[in-house]
Structures are given as C-alpha cells and as structure tokens.
Amino acid sequence: MTEHTTPRHTPKGRGVFGALLLSAVCLAGPAHADTAAAKPGANLQSLAELDGKAPSRRNLDIKTWNTAEGAKVLFVEAHELPMFDLRLTFAAGSSQDGNLPGLATLTNAMLNEGVAGKDVGAIAAGFEGLGADFGNGAYRDMAVASLRSLSAKDKREPALKLFAEVVGKPTFPEDALKRIKNQMLAGFEYQKQNPSKLASIELFEKLYGKHPYGHPSDGDARSIPPITLDQLRAFHAKAYAAGNVVIALVGDLSRTEAEAIAAQVSAALPKGPALPKLAQPSEPKPGVNHIDFPSKQTHLMLAQLGIDRADPDYAALSLGNSILGGGAFGTRLMSEVREKRGLTYGVYSVFSPMQVRGPFMINLQTRAELSEGTLKLVQDILRDYLKTGPTQQELDDAKRELAGSFPLSTASNASIVGQLGAIGFYDLPLNFLEDFMQKSQSLTVEQVRAALNKHLAADKMVIVTAGPKVAQQPLPPPTDKPAEQPLGVPEH
Known part of the structure; x- marks a missing residue:
C-alpha cells in the first residue's frame, strides 16, 4: 500500500515494499515532500552552499517518552519552517488480518470517510481550509496516519482536533464501506491483467505459506465482500489502541508543545495494549x-x-x-x-x-x-x-x-518523521x-x-x-555494445 493525502476519494494505491539504497537509510518508506521556502530560488540555495563538497547530514537530537496511555513518542525540535509533521505508526498492517485478509487495509482506508458531524468531503475541506495535509496507508507490518500542519496555534489546534477525531473516532459510514469495497473489487479485476502483480501474489504465498505475511495485503475478491462494519470497528478498537502506536513528531514545536500534542492524540485513541509480536516464518520449499x-x-x-x-x-x-x-x-x-x-x-x-x-x-x-x-x-x-x-x-x-x-x-522534516516512526516501531x-x-x-x-x-x-x-509457454532461444553473448536495445521494456 502507498500513502495518500487528503483530499482523497479513491482507495489507496498498492505496491510492494520498496527500493534498496535509500531504504537502508530512509526506513519508513512513504513520506510527504517538504515545502520549499517562499522566496524565488530558495529551493536552490543548498546547491550554492555545497561548493563541490558532499552535503552534511543533520544530527538528530531525539527526545523520547511514553504517554499516560502507553504510546511511545519520539520528537525532534526543528524551527527552520513554521510547521510540524506528525506520524502515527500502528502495528495494524495486514499481518494482523487473522482469517480476514484485507481487514487492515479496509479499516485504514475508512479512517477519514466520516467522523461525528462530518463526511469524507467535509473532512477533506477541513484539513484543506487549515492548510493541513492528512495521509494514511496500510502495509504488511504497519498502518500509518500522518498530519502536516502549520505550527501557529490558530492553525495547529483545529488541525490536531480534526486529526484526533479521524484516527481515534471514525464512524465507518456504511455507504463509504460499499463504495470502497467496490473500488477494491474493481482493482482485483484489473490485477488479472497484470502479470507482475499476479507473480508477486504467488511469490509471497510460496515464500510465506500460512504465515501472516503470506496473503495479499489488500485481501482478494473473496475475502473483502464479507467484511462487516462490526469487524472494522473491532479491529480499530484493538489495533489502533494507544498502547499499539508510535507517535513521531518533528517541527516548529517546543518540548512542552510536543508533549501536549502527543498526550492529546494518545488520549483520543482507543485504550489498549500493544498487539503480540509475530512469529518468525518457516523456511519455504525452493x-x-x-x-x-x-x-x-x-x-x-x-x-x-x-x-x-x-x-x-x-x-x-x-x-x-x-x-x-x-x-x-x-x-x-x-x-x-x-x-x-x-x-x-x-x-x-x-x-x-x-x-x-x-x-x-x-x-x-x-x-x-x-x-x-x-x-x-x-x-x-x-x-x-x-x-x-x-x-x-x-x-x-x-x-x-x-x-x-x-x-x-x-534532509526534510518529512524524511525525519519517517525515520523516527521506523526507529520507534522496530525498537531500534x-x-x-x-x-x-x-x-x-x-x-x-x-x-x-x-x-x-x-x-x-x-x-x-x-x-x-x-x-507464455514458448520455444526457448539461446542468449546472445555478452558484449560491450549489444546489437539490440534492451528487450524487457515494462508492459504494465
């Protein structure tokens, strides 16, 4: 699953957990791009400062504590821009689906479909009117919800209030559930025409068998239709609990303000402990x-x-x-x-x-x-x-x-908040x-x-x-100048 920001009226995209070199350092995967300074050419200032030298890396002064409800918090103070990034990482990915493949993905997709007094359109308009971005996504290990907002009190407080309602008290409207299910079913039909996706699904099944990583993170055409609103609510109450989350904060905040934000978000979540750790998978048959x-x-x-x-x-x-x-x-x-x-x-x-x-x-x-x-x-x-x-x-x-x-x-608050979320989530x-x-x-x-x-x-x-099954031909010999252009141009 990939992460999305509001306004969002379609289900989240799907993908395989990603690339190596930056994944070695950018631990949490998807994140929002940082906002450039407002004056012309400001986004090129860093190039002028390099002067042929390797760029220096920021040293992170990470502060950490636990909220009263048991949420782990990691915070980096950064006053360069008048904004902050907040990222919640729950152990609520598809590995927690149990016998309902797709439950975690569907629950996460429904978070911002409705809260008391607001539908999905009103939620999107609420964030947009405050200059704030909401993002969410579900993966095999985790589910995330994120907020980017201006740090000024008159923008920060209403944005946080709406964010806390969306993540902690979603209403799971029935009409939205039907719509998202239909969108997911249409996606499954499309997958039948995508050999890369079919191969990926088969690969994880063969590699992990009955382990929780083995089934498709989005479920399939058989598992999604029977999922009920009560099952979504039960999963949310269990997997989106305060004891099952890491709260990462980066930006234009004091330690006191960060503690208040973490306490507000933690208190808005369902009460409950961390979910049990997964068992290691068994070796597959090659x-x-x-x-x-x-x-x-x-x-x-x-x-x-x-x-x-x-x-x-x-x-x-x-x-x-x-x-x-x-x-x-x-x-x-x-x-x-x-x-x-x-x-x-x-x-x-x-x-x-x-x-x-x-x-x-x-x-x-x-x-x-x-x-x-x-x-x-x-x-x-x-x-x-x-x-x-x-x-x-x-x-x-x-x-x-x-x-x-x-x-x-x-290099940016968005990249740092992703790092913090992963460090906390994986107990690094x-x-x-x-x-x-x-x-x-x-x-x-x-x-x-x-x-x-x-x-x-x-x-x-x-x-x-x-x-296809076709007669095979011998490979061309290696050469410094291949006679043909590369053959495997992506078809999908």
Missing part, C-alpha cells in the same frame, strides 16, 4: 512456479527469506546488495543482464527487512523466448557473487555513493542512523561476503515466472 499469461514478455521473480529489521548484519547486507542489484546502472545484475546482453530494461535486487524475516528479492522481465536462459544467468550471477563477494573497488564505490546519499535521510536504538553509517563505512570485503553467505543461498530461491 523451486520454480509458472503462471501462464498471454504476453510477449515473461516476468521473473526470485526470493528467499532475508532478515528482520533489527538484524546486526543489516548494514553489511544493505551495502552488499547495493553492489549486486540495489542501485541503478553499474550493479552486477544491471551490467551483466542489461548492459552486456540487452536482455531487460531493468533488474533489481532488494532486502525488505520487517518485524520478522522479510524477503530478499530479485525482479526483472525479459522476452518470453529468452526467459529460461535469463533466469539461469541471474542465478549464476548470484551464485558467483556469493562465492567471491564484492571487489574492493566495488565496495569503495558503494561506500562513496552511500556517503553522498545519506544526508537525504534527514536512537542512534541507529549514525551507527548504520559508521558500520557501513568500516566494512571489509570479507565481512560483506560473510554476511551475504550467512543469509542467502543460491539454491534456496523461490521462483515465480509469469508469461
């Missing part, structure tokens, strides 16, 4: 699974269980993966599969650590008649990389790129960002290779392909 689909290209997805967010090898695996396929051009996969052979438009690999072991994935698409050879090539590249590890030059280049991109992790130390950077820059080739081999094995991949 193998190839094919979905027959009429298209000119075949989607290839390879995966195995990776790590959870708190794994001590996180830095080594992130850096190692950026060399394998986590960046753009210049990675092992892009060089061998696209640049030397023109077999695909793009290929990437990613670790997606979650509360428990998230997936390590490789994803690409290529011409159907070359799919088997391309799959074997990708497996051979992974096998060779695990055997040899990165070269010293590759490691040095990856460290340099990380050092250059790392300041983006704290407050100095996680500094520690991650220090660990990454001190890694050796052998440490990266050892970490990769500890967590990955080329013969343990769960593979899903989606495309």
